[in-house]
Amino acid sequence: MANPLVAIIGRPNVGKSTIFNRIIGDRLAIVQDEPGVTRDRIYADAEWLGKDFSVIDTGGITFDDLPLHEEIKVQAEIAIDEADVIVMVTSVKEGITDLDDQVALILQQSNKPVVLAVNKTDNPELRNEIYEFYGLGLGDPLPVSGSHGLGFGDLLDAVVANFPNEANMAYDQDIIKFCLIGRPNVGKSSLVNAIIGEDRVIVSELEGTTRDAIDTPFMTQDGQDYVMIDTAGIRRRGKVYEKTEKYSVMRAQRAIDRSDVVLCVLDAETGIRDQDKKVFGYAHQAGKGIIILVNKWDTIKKETNTMRDFELQIRDQFRYLHYAPILFVSAKTKQRLEVIPELVDRVYYNRNQRVKSSLLNDVLSDALASNPAPSKSGKRLKVFYATQVATNPPTFVVFVNDPDLMHFSYERFLENRFRESFDFYDTPIQIIPRARK
Ligand SMILES: Nc1nc2c(ncn2[C@@H]2O[C@H](COP(=O)(O)OP(=O)(O)OP(=O)(O)O)[C@@H](O)[C@H]2O)c(=O)[nH]1
Numbered sequence: 522m523a524n525p526l527v528a529i530i531g532r533p534n535v536g537k538s539t540i541f542n543r544i545i546g547d548r549l550a551i552v553q554d555e556p557g558v559t560r561d562r563i564y565a566d567a568e569w570l571g572k573d574f575s576v577i578d579t580g581g582i583t584f585d586d587l588p589l590h591e592e593i594k595v596q597a598e599i600a601i602d603e604a605d606v607i608v609m610v611t612s613v614k615e616g617i618t619d620l621d622d623q624v625a626l627i628l629q630q631s632n633k634p635v636v637l638a639v640n641k642t643d644n645p646e647l648r649n650e651i652y653e654f655y656g657l658g659l660g661d662p663l664p665v666s667g668s669h670g671l672g673f674g675d676l677l678d679a680v681v682a683n684f685p686n687e688a689n690m691a692y693d694q695d696i697i698k699f700c701l702i703g704r705p706n707v708g709k710s711s712l713v714n715a716i717i718g719e720d721r722v723i724v725s726e727l728e729g730t731t732r733d734a735i736d737t738p739f740m741t742q743d744g745q746d747y748v749m750i751d752t753a754g755i756r757r758r759g760k761v762y763e764k765t766e767k768y769s770v771m772r773a774q775r776a777i778d779r780s781d782v783v784l785c786v787l788d789a790e791t792g793i794r795d796q797d798k799k800v801f802g803y804a805h806q807a808g809k810g811i812i813i814l815v816n817k818w819d820t821i822k823k824e825t826n827t828m829r830d831f832e833l834q835i836r837d838q839f840r841y842l843h844y845a846p847i848l849f850v851s852a853k854t855k856q857r858l859e860v861i862p863e864l865v866d867r868v869y870y871n872r873n874q875r876v877k878s879s880l881l882n883d884v885l886s887d888a889l890a891s892n893p894a895p896s897k898s899g900k901r902l903k904v905f906y907a908t909q910v911a912t913n914p915p916t917f918v919v920f921v922n923d924p925d926l927m928h929f930s931y932e933r934f935l936e937n938r939f940r941e942s943f944d945f946y947d948t949p950i951q952i953i954p955r956a957r958k
């Protein structure tokens with residue numbers, strides 16, 4: 522379940538972002554009007570010959586107060602700490618530079634697999650010049666051209682060949698994976714400690730599973746296994762790069778990708794900030810089950826409508842999370858923390874439901890009868906039938922006469938009908954309109 526992570530590193534201007542974009546292909550074409558981290562991306566999913574992985578362009582994590590050669594060292598450190606395979610990018614145009622040598626030295630001392638890409642090899646003549654790159658001591662240099670899209674087959678073959686054994690990376694299917702995300706200081710670590718510290722929780726070693734050192738497995742007394750993914754980054758404390766925003770966003774994205782359910786933590790004391798919206802939006806886009814935790818509830822003076830008003834604010838500012846339950850908690854007083862595992866269970870269970878086609882289509886016909894499909898420029902949308910094609914998140918293909926006639930608001934209407942009729946509470950639902958000939 523954890524996709525292998527590939528880090529792209531190299532000195533400025535060698536073409537890292539060009540190569541990043543080539544590797545992730547058209548995945549940057551993200552639907553507009555959706556919240557989340559869409560621009561200026563340094564982390565994305567990719568696929569090669571049926572193998573899924575994630576890529577990070579460490580060149581995008583910059584440190585204003587560091588001189589260049591120090592900045593590159595930190596980028597290399599991030600790659601070594603996080604990635605399964607590192608792609609070091611150089612350029613045939615300039616040959617080996619001092620900075621290349623420094624980065625190569627750091628990589629040699631790590632025991633991470635490195636694939637060496639010699640970029641800007643735009644034509645066959647330039648291929649003769651790549652041999653000097655053996656001098657970096659990182660194995661065979663592979664010629665690529667980011668701008669012309671050359672050499673990527675061999676490059677990705679070499680990357681994929683270095684992936685760790687899949688069996689070692691997967692948690693068992695019935696283990697519920699969740700993570701806590703939120704901006705610095707909202708209380709993620711305190712929540713983690715308070716949840717794990719509960720008497721009803723037994724920290725288990727998940728025998729037989731090689732678990733990621735940054736994850737915390739535990740079991741509740743009813744025997745349900747959980748893995749808290751990337752335990753709020755607490756084990757990386759002390760690294761220079763820990764506090765930079767791009768790094769923490771990347772880290773959160775990766776934790777979200779690996780989880781079934783995401784606990785989005787807000788701070789009651791400071792209220793909602795713009796920064797909260799970015800990663801919450803990503804969790805929604807990734808189709809995860811979402812629970813909103815309002816932490817530090819102990820700091821708030823309560824009057825009759827305090828909770829209701831706060832809830833209205835959340836609903837207003839996070840409209841796309843209309844399905845997510847909200848829980849007001851305190852890591853300090855432990856208020857309502859005991860509800861969290863139950864809620865995580867419920868979200869997980871709901872997202873994994875599979876609905877019988879006959880029932881689904883009964884609900885669909887009722888929905889169509891109560892609110893007929895709209896028409897657009899004289900053409901009316903006809904909806905024929907629906908079928909559930911996936912769980913976790915629940916995904917439905919709806920067959921129609923012309924998918925272009927499916928308006929967002931009608932899609933939302935069907936989504937809500939399905940949600941209410943089948944207890945798909947707390948989870949995004951995906952609806953894919955498809956033409957039936
Ligand atoms: N000739 C040639 N130019 C390339 C190739 N790939 C990238 N470039 C150019 O090299 C320059 C740098 O490319 P980027 O992808 O921005 O390089 P980068 O390593 O991400 O740079 P930083 O953001 O400074 O770290 C741009 O002008 C690209 O158009 C290539 O394969 N051939």
Ligand SMILES: Nc1nc2c(ncn2[C@@H]2O[C@H](COP(=O)(O)OP(=O)(O)OP(=O)(O)O)[C@@H](O)[C@H]2O)c(=O)[nH]1
Nearest residue numbers: 704705706707708709710711816817820851852853
């Ligand atoms: N009053 C009150 N304070 C809290 C609560 N939870 C956390 N805090 C305090 O908030 C501060 C930040 O808590 P952390 O748990 O370190 O927050 P974090 O989100 O892990 O922070 P980063 O590691 O910086 O991302 C600490 O001083 C905590 O003691 C709470 O429920 N009530």
